[in-house]
Amino acid sequence: xxxxxxxxxxxxxxxxxxxxxxxxxxxxxxxxxxxxxxxxxxxxxxxxxxxxxxxxxxxxxxxxxxxxxxxxxxxxxxxxxxxxxxxxxxxxxxxxxxxxxxxxxxxxxxxxxxxxxxxxxxxxxxxxxxxxxxxxxxxxxxxxxxxxxxxxxxxxxxxxxxxxxxxxxxxxxxxxxxxxxxxxxxxxxxxxxxxxxxxxxxxxxxxxxxxxxxxxxxxxxxxxxxxxxxxxxxxxxxxxxxxxxxxxxxxxxxxxxxxxxxxxxxxxxxxxxxxxxxxxxxxxxxxxxxxxxxxxxxxxxxxxxxxxxxxxxxxxxxxxxxxxxxxxxxxxxxxxxxxxxxxxxxxxxxxxxxxxxxxxxxxxxxxxxxxxxxxxxxxxxxxxxxxxxxxxxxxxxxxxxxxxxxxxxxxxxxxxxxxxxxxxxxxxxxxxxxxxxxxxxxxxxxxxxxxxxxxxxxxxxxxxxxxxxxxxxxxxxxxxxxxxxxxxxxxxxxxxxxxxxxxxxxxxxxxxxxxxxxxxxxxxxxxxxxxxxxxxxxxxxxxxxxxxxxxxxxxxxxxxxxxxxxxxxxxxxxxxxxxxxxxxxxxxxxxxxxxxxxxxxxxxxxxxxxxxxxxxxxxxxxxxxxxxxxxxxxxxxxxxxxxxxxxxxxxxxxxxxxxxxxxxxxxxxxxxxxxxxxxxxxxxxxxxxxxxxxxxxxxxxxxxxxxxxx
Ligand code: NAP
Numbered sequence: 001x002x003x004x005x006x007x008x009x010x011x012x013x014x015x016x017x018x019x020x021x022x023x024x025x026x027x028x029x030x031x032x033x034x035x036x037x038x039x040x041x042x043x044x045x046x047x048x049x050x051x052x053x054x055x056x057x058x059x060x061x062x063x064x065x066x067x068x069x070x071x072x073x074x075x076x077x078x079x080x081x082x083x084x085x086x087x088x089x090x091x092x093x094x095x096x097x098x099x100x101x102x103x104x105x106x107x108x109x110x111x112x113x114x115x116x117x118x119x120x121x122x123x124x125x126x127x128x129x130x131x132x133x134x135x136x137x138x139x140x141x142x143x144x145x146x147x148x149x150x151x152x153x154x155x156x157x158x159x160x161x162x163x164x165x166x167x168x169x170x171x172x173x174x175x176x177x178x179x180x181x182x183x184x185x186x187x188x189x190x191x192x193x194x195x196x197x198x199x200x201x202x203x204x205x206x207x208x209x210x211x212x213x214x215x216x217x218x219x220x221x222x223x224x225x226x227x228x229x230x231x232x233x234x235x236x237x238x239x240x241x242x243x244x245x246x247x248x249x250x251x252x253x254x255x256x257x258x259x260x261x262x263x264x265x266x267x268x269x270x271x272x273x274x275x276x277x278x279x280x281x282x283x284x285x286x287x288x289x290x291x292x293x294x295x296x297x298x299x300x301x302x303x304x305x306x307x308x309x310x311x312x313x314x315x316x317x318x319x320x321x322x323x324x325x326x327x328x329x330x331x332x333x334x335x336x337x338x339x340x341x342x343x344x345x346x347x348x349x350x351x352x353x354x355x356x357x358x359x360x361x362x363x364x365x366x367x368x369x370x371x372x373x374x375x376x377x378x379x380x381x382x383x384x385x386x387x388x389x390x391x392x393x394x395x396x397x398x399x400x401x402x403x404x405x406x407x408x409x410x411x412x413x414x415x416x417x418x419x420x421x422x423x424x425x426x427x428x429x430x431x432x433x434x435x436x437x438x439x440x441x442x443x444x445x446x447x448x449x450x451x452x453x454x455x456x457x458x459x460x461x462x463x464x465x466x467x468x469x470x471x472x473x474x475x476x477x478x479x480x481x482x483x484x485x486x487x488x489x490x491x492x493x494x495x496x497x498x499x500x501x502x503x504x505x506x507x508x509x510x511x512x513x514x515x516x517x518x519x520x521x522x523x524x525x526x527x528x529x530x531x532x533x534x535x536x537x538x539x540x541x542x543x544x545x546x547x548x549x550x551x552x553x554x555x556x557x558x559x560x561x562x563x564x565x566x567x568x569x570x571x572x573x574x575x576x577x578x579x580x581x582x583x584x585x586x587x588x589x590x591x592x593x594x595x596x597x598x599x600x601x602x603x604x605x606x607x608x609x610x611x612x613x614x615x616x617x618x619x620x621x622x623x624x625x626x627x628x629x630x631x632x633x634x635x636x637x638x639x640x641x642x643x644x645x646x647x648x649x650x651x652x653x654x655x656x657x658x659x660x661x662x663x664x665x666x667x668x669x670x671x672x673x674x675x676x677x678x679x680x681x682x683x684x685x686x687x688x689x690x691x692x693x694x695x696x697x698x699x700x701x702x703x704x705x706x707x708x709x710x
Pocket of ligand 1: 322480481482483496497498499562563564565566567595596597625626627636637638662663664665667668669671709710
């Protein structure tokens with residue numbers, strides 16, 4: 001039986017697609033759609049794709065253009081040669097793809113998915129969009145989401161028209177659709193907080209009429225003759241926004257917008273009711289150490305373990321531009337790893353920020369009482385966010401469950417409008433979520449990287465409940481780091497190095513800050529001499545990306561990693577050193593290109609690398625100093641590569657050498673890739689296109705491997 005309902009499907013590697021799909025599902029629930037949410041890996045178990053009529057799909061990309069692991073089998077199944085061309089002719093889809101143009105194949109995952117869907121006869125009812133992490137994903141995601149619901153609505157309207165035409169001959173049973181429900185005689189939907197918004201009537205017979213709504217909360221009845229509005233159309237119309245990007249003068253800020261905007265009638269998206277309720281349980285203790293429910297994060301390939309901090313050292317001098325720290329963690333239960341693997345750290349929000357939030361939300365009296373969340377009556381939502389423990393305290397939840405530093409999305413700000421009493425502040429928040437204020441939201445919220453702390457510090461009359469925050473704040477995700485040692489050294493220990501992330505000051509941000517995880521680790525470093533300090537961190541292994549040494553150690557390797565990008569190569573070289581005396585094999589030649597700003601301030605692992613060179617596991621060590629006036633050349637790793645272009649071309653064009661690149665994705669990795677293409681063009685005396693094609697062959701042969709970070 002073909003199901004006449006909306007199904008949201010996702011393929012996700014790090015959880016981002018899953019989170020977008022979950023938001024879409026939630027939005028659909030509140031729009032009264034008959035809607036379900038599944039991961040693509042559950043095809044055949046929880047859902048059957050050949051029974052779905054209307055789908056919304058969100059799929060990301062991993063590695064160099066691969067689909068996420070949990071989407072691969074689904075795509076493979078669709079590519080079976082035995083499937084007929086019309087295998088999915090009943091399926092209509094809308095696809096949002098996520099990718100990063102810093103990698104050589106942009107959005108390869110979702111593009112492969114779409115190709116397979118089309119090959120099986122599926123049709124798209126809404127233009128596919130591909131968001132780019134290298135620029136700003138939201139520039140694509142937000143307009144795509146805005147247009148999604150009108151497209152879904154149109155799809156079901158067309159389908160309904162078609163169905164009623166064929167009604168007499170039709171034998172298929174159609175399950176109830178959202179539209180049928182919304183238009184039923186008794187159906188009433190609450191839209192809260194349409195204050196000061198002008199609703200344009202969407203009734204086709206009365207297209208010009210408008211009505212000013214002044215009530216804080218109104219109830220619209222789809223059969224109201226005085227105000228004859230199709231509720232689905234109202235909500236989709238409010239959300240049908242397009243971003244109009246205009247330059248905003250600098251004197252404006254989060255708190256104050258342009259004069260022009262302050263005089264406009266605003267179109268606001270609708271807001272959905274709070275569906276969570278909190279109950280305090282005076283006599284119970286929080287569950288599972290009050291940490292997040294379930295141990296598995298999307299990127300995890302094993303259980304979380306509590307590792308002891310065995311050693312911490314600073315790798316840079318005190319006057320270096322960035323502070324680099326190295327941690328050594330040990331555990332009897334340490335997971336298996338290879339040099340080049342990475343792992344996840346479960347981080348926690350800063351105590352001072354949590355404390356500030358508790359005070360600001362006036363929750364001092366209840367913050368430490370065990371509590372439980374449940375779903376309010378009369379909402380279509382079925383469950384509380386799965387990552388919140390069954391029994392928790394507000395303090396522990398704010399510390400360990402929620403990403404309180406995340407940029408609030410528009411639905412969150414829209415909900416905050418309802419709890420802001422000061423008229424000027426209320427109006428400004430409305431401006432930021434309105435269609436007319438789209439460019440101000442982009443500049444003062446998204447690009448300024450503000451978080452809920454900044455919003456609450458700026459809009460002092462905004463007084464949201466904990467439940468509102470719990471409904472909108474995303475899950476606190478772990479941070480990933482490269483392992484900088486070999487298991488052949490000490491097998492129950494891992495080392496990693498990182499720069500402490502510092503955010504520059506910005507007029508819209510009230511809070512100065514370090515990165516959540518690097519800030520947490522730096523605090524441990526600063527207090528390392530204090531007695532009784534809890535020196536453990538929660539870590540877990542992540543899925544391997546294939547960034548590892550070749551099995552045949554006689555193959556030449558070229559490692560390129562400026563700054564902390566050198567970390568995995570320290571592990572590679574330690575591994576080669578440990579294997580050297582035991583094998584009857586010859587180690588292939590090895591090159592390491594690294595870089596720093598000043599030889600005497602931030603040359604990471606200087607002594608270790610020089611030792612590797614002197615004992616022969618590293619054949620060539622090339623270091624670039626980007627800001628040493630006494631040694632101005634080579635400045636960057638690519639300048640060092642060019643100085644060795646003859647050797648590099650021999651290795652890339654006529655050997656089976658493996659090239660490894662680790663570090664910054666936005667600039668360095670792109671420039672290094674271009675450097676190789678230029679060197680190939682020069683060496684082979686060919687065009688850029690031909691050189692590019694030659695380079696791509698090396699990439700597809702998995703001889704050019706990247707582990708790059710944005
Ligand atoms: P960094 O300190 O910012 O830079 C290292 C060197 O690279 C500096 O000399 C810098 O020069 C130079 N550089 C700047 N632009 C360059 C370009 N276009 N091409 C080549 N070199 C360039 O680097 P980092 O912060 O350590 O690491 C880079 C990135 O790798 C970070 O984003 C980091 O998060 C990521 N990473 C993370 C891990 C992890 O475990 N999480 C592991 C490895 C790398 P100037 O500043 O003088 O221009």
